[in-house]
Amino acid sequence: MATAPSDLESAIPFDRIRYNEQGLVPAIAQDYLDGTVLMLAWMNQAALHATLATGEAWYWSRSRSELWHKGETSGHLQKVKSVRYDCDSDAILLTIEQVGDIACHTGERSCFHQIEDAISPPPADTLSQVFQVICDRRDHPRLDSYTNRLLAGGDNAILKKSVRKPLRW
């Protein structure tokens, strides 16, 4: 669920944002749940206004020179949860719910997947990642999986493990 547009429209004082010579300001889109930085794109005043008015992310496409309703073609819309601006009022931070969990046109979750000439997703909240692994093991059990052994043991085995592990730390 996106934040009600009426809440968003009051989040940014338009006259305070400092756009660059091209009338643009960089906007970071961050997953609202696990904190992963998904992309950096650009907004002009119209894109910012459309974002606040609709509760979905709009950017300015520099390559196509047009307003860009993110996900309109791919279906990978971004539902905006909060909008912040920085101390110099020349950068914007959106926290979003990424529909389809894909922000990048390459099909990767995040545009920042490139490191050391390789593909590797940027860091997310560790517990969210662990939770995804547990769900994946539940849905696709493996014979050699310790997680599946715990899951098969039921609540008792899981809770004993949850209590014992912190004690060892």
Add this chain to the structure above:
Amino acid sequence: MATAPSDLESAIPFDRIRYNEQGLVPAIAQDYLDGTVLMLAWMNQAALHATLATGEAWYWSRSRSELWHKGETSGHLQKVKSVRYDCDSDAILLTIEQVGDIACHTGERSCFHQIEDAISPPPADTLSQVFQVICDRRDHPRLDSYTNRLLAGGDNAILKKSVRKPLRW
């Protein structure tokens, strides 16, 4: 501990980064532990090179038109853990350890503390925030604090609570 510079230097293929007309590329600094977006600043090729060579964040100060070794004056250095670039090679994402836990010149932790005309820190990993509250209660106990009651009860009270809570969910 910063990542060994030798690891970082191979992280970014210099000739692939696309700087803008001013020779700059936006760089996002994200806390490597809890995922908070701390700031957006700009790098030119020299700043990126210095960052990779030293393992500490260097930017290009647009207001002072000079290389800016972040924290050199304030002591709030940024120890770089990883460097990524995006799918268009025109934005950089640093994960960092923020010395002093203050990235903003205003004294706030993050530059993105402005929302709805008020001051409010951007979202961080919830468990990291809970952990900080627990540490704070431990160090500065309050009479009416439920956390202090649990802490006073010792391992037994804490573990019983840890097990009981998930069962209720």
